[in-house]
Amino acid sequence: MLTFVGLGLYDERSITVEGRDALRDADRAFAEFYTSKLVGATVEELESHHDIEIEVRDRAGVEQDPDPILDAAAEGDAVFLTAGDTMVSTTHVDLRLRAHERGIDTQVVHGVTAQSAASGLTGLQNYRFGKATTLPFEYAHGAEGVPDSVVETISANRERGLHTLVYLDIKAEREEYMTADIAAEQFAEEFGEELGVVVARAGSPDPLVAADRIDALAERSFGDPLHLLVIPGDLHHIEADALGALGDAPEDLLDPV
Numbered sequence: 001m002l003t004f005v006g007l008g009l010y011d012e013r014s015i016t017v018e019g020r021d022a023l024r025d026a027d028r029a030f031a032e033f034y035t036s037k038l039v040g041a042t043v044e045e046l047e048s049h050h051d052i053e054i055e056v057r058d059r060a061g062v063e064q065d066p067d068p069i070l071d072a073a074a075e076g077d078a079v080f081l082t083a084g085d086t087m088v089s090t091t092h093v094d095l096r097l098r099a100h101e102r103g104i105d106t107q108v109v110h111g112v113t114a115q116s117a118a119s120g121l122t123g124l125q126n127y128r129f130g131k132a133t134t135l136p137f138e139y140a141h142g143a144e145g146v147p148d149s150v151v152e153t154i155s156a157n158r159e160r161g162l163h164t165l166v167y168l169d170i171k172a173e174r175e176e177y178m179t180a181d182i183a184a185e186q187f188a189e190e191f192g193e194e195l196g197v198v199v200a201r202a203g204s205p206d207p208l209v210a211a212d213r214i215d216a217l218a219e220r221s222f223g224d225p226l227h228l229l230v231i232p233g234d235l236h237h238i239e240a241d242a243l244g245a246l247g248d249a250p251e252d253l254l255d256p257v
Contacts, residue, residue: 195249
């Protein structure tokens with residue numbers, strides 16, 4: 001059996017009870033933290049809390065050389081751990097399909113996602129979000145500014161009145177995490193006068209929600225990672241009230257439909 005377990009958003013306690021039990025009952029445990037990371041817990045703290053040794057795999061060790069994971073699952077019960085929800089990344093779907101090709105049973109234990117947390121913390125309704133996008137570091141996509149594909153996604157969502165969740169780039173192997181002020185600075189030229197909402201440290205004891213003009217968000221600091229940026233579309237009156245109360249949004253930016 002190969003069980004995919006989402007660890008949730010912040011630390012060793014963010015896992016569900018079902019996920020905790022699957023991890024503690026496993027013969028072998030593997031994890032990847034290149035798609036996201038638990039900033040509130042080290043691997044050693046995870047191992048101590050759950051009383052199991054965890055082998056961390058890099059991207060190549062999951063995508064190009066998955067045999068150690070699959071062999072462990074063929075011989076016993078293996079668990080594959082990721083931050084957030086385990087099936088958000090397509091690389092994990094590929095690993096599950098490889099297991100099926102070898103006749104290995106699989107199951108999924110879901111965890112809290114960044115998208116559901118962003119909706120819950122901001123008061124923006126989950127079903128009013130359109131396609132999400134990721135803002136890469138400029139050096140990662142080889143050009144200055146925001147990639148056209150990101151602008152097009154936001155613009156298309158806004159035309160339909162939908163909110164856009166912008167994931168901010170993570171280079172976990174370098175301990176480098178894009179912050180919301182840097183993201184807002186990049187968006188300022190295209191969307192500077194528009195409303196933006198920062199979500200920082202979702203799932204932690206001290207999450208932060210801040211709503212303001214995007215060019216104003218570029219001038220602020222939002223503390224420790226991980227950060228997300230939401231660019232709202234049309235606001236329901238309850239959403240407008242929530243951003244005012246929970247994110248301290250300026251009243252002149254809140255124009256409910």
